[in-house]
Amino acid sequence: MKKIISLATVVICAFNIANAQDTNSDNHQITVVVPNIALLDIEPGTAATRNFTSTFSQPIPLEAGEKISDADDNDDLWINYSSILPTAVTSRRVDVKASALPEGVTIKVKASAAAAGGAGTKGSSAGEVTLSTTDQEVISGIGSAYTGTGVNNGHQLTYSFEALDTDYEDLRAKNTTVTVTYTLVDN
Incomplete structure (x- = not known):
């Protein structure tokens, strides 16, 4: 009887050892996380190099009855962005507005x-786009993308300034600081 119990114990232990052995394949899971990214900046990167003054009176009219000349265009600035869209968003856009x-x-x-x-x-x-104090679309259809950084990457901005005849009576001799805000927005 001892031999039968010993033999049964050996068979059970061998069966358990056989079940505990590795197979010819195995697996595990990897979770890949791609973040939602929405970054925008204006280049050149410092306020000292991206703020500018636009003057209408260059040259000042020399003859009575002449209109002031429009200020020179400015194309020194660039918009750079990095965008990775979340699943529920089909695209992004850049809106622009002026403080005043x-x-x-x-x-x-x-x-x-x-x-x-x-x-x-x-x-x-x-x-x-004619600037106003409400947001307006200036760049559309941005998907998952990056523009590169710095000047000569992204989208160059060109500002133009006019004193239209229809608005001439509203002109006042003063300095007005205008803060222009660009925002990367989900569509």
């Missing part, structure tokens, strides 16, 4: 087509 506008002056901005740097679905220019 000088009386009698029209300020327009146009974003160029995206420069060659970067990759992904970079946005398209919405054309020339």
